[in-house]
Amino acid sequence: LAKTTQPISMDSYEGQEVNITCSHNNIATNDYITWYQQFPSQGPRFIIQGYKTKVTNEVASLFIPADRKSSTLSLPRVSLSDTAVYYCLVGPGSSNTGKLIFGQGTTLQVKP
Amino acid sequence: DAEITQSPRHKITETGRQVTLACHQTWNHNNMFWYRQDLGHGLRLIHYSYGVQDTNKGEVSDGYSVSRSNTEDLPLTLESAASSQTSVYFCASSENRDRGLYEQFFGPGTRLTVL
Numbered sequence: 001l002a003k004t005t006q007p008i009s010m011d012s013y014e015g016q017e018v019n020i021t022c023s024h025n026n027i028a029t030n031d032y033i034t035w036y037q038q039f040p041s042q043g044p045r046f047i048i049q050g051y052k053t054k055v056t057n058e059v060a061s062l063f064i065p066a067d068r069k070s071s072t073l074s075l076p077r078v079s080l081s082d083t084a085v086y087y088c089l090v091g092p093g094s095s096n097t098g099k100l101i102f103g104q105g106t107t108l109q110v111k112p
Numbered sequence: 113d114a115e116i117t118q119s120p121r122h123k124i125t126e127t128g129r130q131v132t133l134a135c136h137q138t139w140n141h142n143n144m145f146w147y148r149q150d151l152g153h154g155l156r157l158i159h160y161s162y163g164v165q166d167t168n169k170g171e172v173s174d175g176y177s178v179s180r181s182n183t184e185d186l187p188l189t190l191e192s193a194a195s196s197q198t199s200v201y202f203c204a205s206s207e208n209r210d211r212g213l214y215e216q217f218f219g220p221g222t223r224l225t226v227l
Contacts, residue, residue, distance in 0.1 A: 034215070043202045043218025044155070087154060100216060101171075102147070102154035 004088045009107045018075045020106050022088030025069050033064060033071045036087045038105070044087060048073070075108075083110045115139075118203050118219040126227055131190040133222050135203030143206040144186040145216065146170075146178065148199040155202060161186055193226045200224075 005023040012018045024033070032051050036044040048055055050062040050071070061074040075082055085105040116137040125131050135144065142163045147155040147170075157170030159178040167178050175197060177189045190197055200223050204216040 041221070043204065043221055044216075045218070046215035049215070100145075100155075100157070102156070104152075104154050 004090055004103055006086075006088050006103065006106045008104060009109070011109050011111060012078055013111050014079055015077050018078050018082070018108060018110075020073045020075075020086055020088075020108070021070055022073070023070045024088070024090045027068050027090050028092075030092055031068075031090050032092070033062065033068075034089045034091070034100075035060070035062065035073050036089065036102075038085045038087065040084075044102070047086075078108075078110045080110050080112060082108065084108060116203060116205055116217055116219040118201075118222050120222060121220065122223045122225075124225045124227065125193050127193060127195060129193050131193050131224065133188045133190075133201055133203075133224070135186050135188065135219060136184055137203075137205040137217070137219075138184065139205060139207070139217065140183055141205035141207050141217075142183065143216075144180070145204040145206075146176070146186065146188045147202045147204065148172065148197075149202060149221075150199050158188065158201075159186075190224075193224075195226050198224060198226045 032049055034049040035047045037047050038044040048060050048062045050064050052064050055062045063072045085107050087102050087105040089100050119134045145160040146158040149155045156172045158172055158176050159170055161167050161180040164180050180186055200221050202221050203219040206216045
């Protein structure tokens with residue numbers, strides 16, 4: 001499975017846009033890029049998944065360049081409640097062969 | 113509403129005892145997973161199952177076992193609890209898909225302390 005590298009921590013202020021970049025240089029052709037969010041004392045929660053270009057949902061956007069060696073999770077206008085750990089994962093799109101490998105994630109601290 | 117539950121939510125046990133953590137999901141998902149999370153670390157996969165009677169070892173399976181006798185449940189057993197197994201344990205499930213979206217749904221976690 002592709003190894004991912006992301007910043008350990010980031011700080012932001014309420015109302016700002018936050019971009020978290022994840023590097024995955026050895027991503028395979030059939031790998032998808034998935035982001036999870038985890039609040040303290042809770043299990044992770046799926047945010048967004050993509051294969052290439054741009055994906056947007058009601059929570060976030062995911063930007064993937066053509067070479068797919070990195071990806072950027074974009075959170076628009078963050079609030080205090082977005083303070084959490086964000087995990088970037090890369091793995092097969094087929095669920096019956098894919099095992100999710102969580103790294104240390106990026107701890108996002110949103111300040112008032 | 114469909115959900116995934118874990119029990120107990122908190123457990124204190126002694127070294128050497130056998131402990132079983134329960135995980136139950138009502139989504140009828142084929143895939144179920146057990147992770148542990150230690151302070152300051154991400155989640156590490158212990159065991160996983162792609163269906164009834166199927167079990168597979170993850171990256172940190174030593175000292176743990178699972179069995180899958182039905183779709184809804186994947187209990188995790190610590191055969192002889194050790195202090196190094198003090199952790200928060202998360203169970204998750206996902207739908208079987210050939211490609212694309214396969215988000216995992218996580219339970220609330222079980223905090224286990226081994227004294």
